[in-house]
């Protein structure tokens with residue numbers, strides 16, 4: 001049986017369109033918001049950093065140093081090749097393998113843009129608990145999981161989490177988190193939780209994605 005790491009390695013190897021340098025706007029806004037709150041450049045850890053698209057676009061006045069962990073070596077090598085100023089370490093690593101190869105334990109912000117929701121909730125929880133155990137607090141944790149309102153969820157009609165995904169993401173597996181899943185995972189660390197809904201974009205329904213975005217603070 002093919003594992004999810006085979007899936008991602010193949011994807012980055014064979015689909016050059018998937019290797020992009022476009023950052024996600026909400027990730028960029030989050031990074032700038034935290035930098036302005038802390039009034040200094042940040043140290044950032046991205047989980048499932050792909051081609052480094054979210055980190056590389058941000059100037060050194062906002063991110064001074066960062067680490068990206070991703071199961072795909074092709075993606076990490078691509079990201080490293082674009083890191084002209086040598087600010088980042090892109091390290092091939094499966095997030096289900098503990099401990100993580102982190103020389104530095106102090107990060108201001110940990111990013112998860114649709115990586116951890118490729119795991120089921122109990123494994124997401126294990127990753128979050130691991131980070132809380134090894135990183136020096138305090139740190140912000142931003143997560144944008146695939147949601148039960150996402151356009152790619154494998155069901156029609158009312159949004160309902162269906163678990164394992166045969167839908168358009170086409171990963172080995174993906175999960176669609178609900179608001180309750182998020183409350184359960186982050187409970188008392190949440191400082192901001194919002195739903196960005198397709199209901200706001202009537203003429204573009206099914207092209208835009210509905211997503212939960214959560215900012216947690218671990219003290």
Ligand SMILES: C[S@@+](CC[C@H](N)C(=O)[O-])C[C@H]1O[C@@H](n2cnc3c(N)ncnc32)[C@H](O)[C@@H]1O
Pocket residue numbers: 004008009024047048049050051053054069070071072075093094095096112113114115118
């Ligand atoms: C949907 S992509 C998101 C990439 C990037 N965060 C972005 O915003 O463009 C999911 C990423 O998670 C990585 N990934 C999937 N499972 C992983 C695992 N178990 N450990 C580490 N990375 C993983 C994939 O290789 C892929 O780069």
